[in-house]
Amino acid sequence: MNPQDINEYISPSTGTGVDIHLFKDGIEYMFDIKTTQSNQGDFKKLNKQMLEWYAYRLVKNPDAKLEGRIAIPFNPYKKYWYEEKKSMLLASPLDVKRDIWVDNEFWDFCSGHKNTFEDLQSLFIELGKENFAAEFYDIFYPI
Numbered sequence: 001m002n003p004q005d006i007n008e009y010i011s012p013s014t015g016t017g018v019d020i021h022l023f024k025d026g027i028e029y030m031f032d033i034k035t036t037q038s039n040q041g042d043f044k045k046l047n048k049q050m051l052e053w054y055a056y057r058l059v060k061n062p063d064a065k066l067e068g069r070i071a072i073p074f075n076p077y078k079k080y081w082y083e084e085k086k087s088m089l090l091a092s093p094l095d096v097k098r099d100i101w102v103d104n105e106f107w108d109f110c111s112g113h114k115n116t117f118e119d120l121q122s123l124f125i126e127l128g129k130e131n132f133a134a135e136f137y138d139i140f141y142p143i
Contacts, residue, residue: 012052012053012056016049016052018030018031018032018053019031019032019033019071020033020071022110024109026065027065027066027067028057028064028065028066028067029066029067029068029069029109030050030053030057030066030067030068030069031068031069031070031071031106032046032049032050032069032070032071033071033072033073034046034070034071034072035072036072036074036075036076036077036081038072038085038088039088043088043089043092043093043094044092044093046070046094047092047093047094047099050068050069050070050099053066053068054066054068068099069099069100069101069106070094070099070100070101071100071101071102071106072100072101072102072103072106073103073106073107073117074103074117075102075103081102081103082096082102103117104116104117104118107120
């Protein structure tokens with residue numbers, strides 16, 4: 001099918017859109033930000049969702065260079081996230097080396113520096129010690 005033959009473009013369903021869309025080194029990166037508590041059914045839905053991202057984007061621009069990812073911004077487990085989720089991921093259609101970025105895999109990509117997640121954690125700890133949140137108390141808890 002030729003994209004020019006499409007008469008009407010229908011937007012993706014609500015809740016299936018891209019959370020973060022970045023351009024880096026000539027590539028469009030599309031991310032869906034997820035929590036660490038995903039289950040096996042979630043991974044199957046996420047795979048379908050990412051395939052739809054590619055389809056929608058390539059219909060608009062067949063020459064686009066795309067990379068879709070699921071981003072899990074932190075790992076609360078004492079062990080490697082992939083090890084914790086291994087049994088679910090084995091039955092998943094997602095390629096864990098390509099489709100999912102956890103913790104520093106995501107943050108280091110965004111920043112271009114190593115160990116970005118640790119830097120972010122340190123920053124939040126420092127802000128907490130300085131009672132930074134108190135400056136916004138009246139915004140979140142108006143009288």
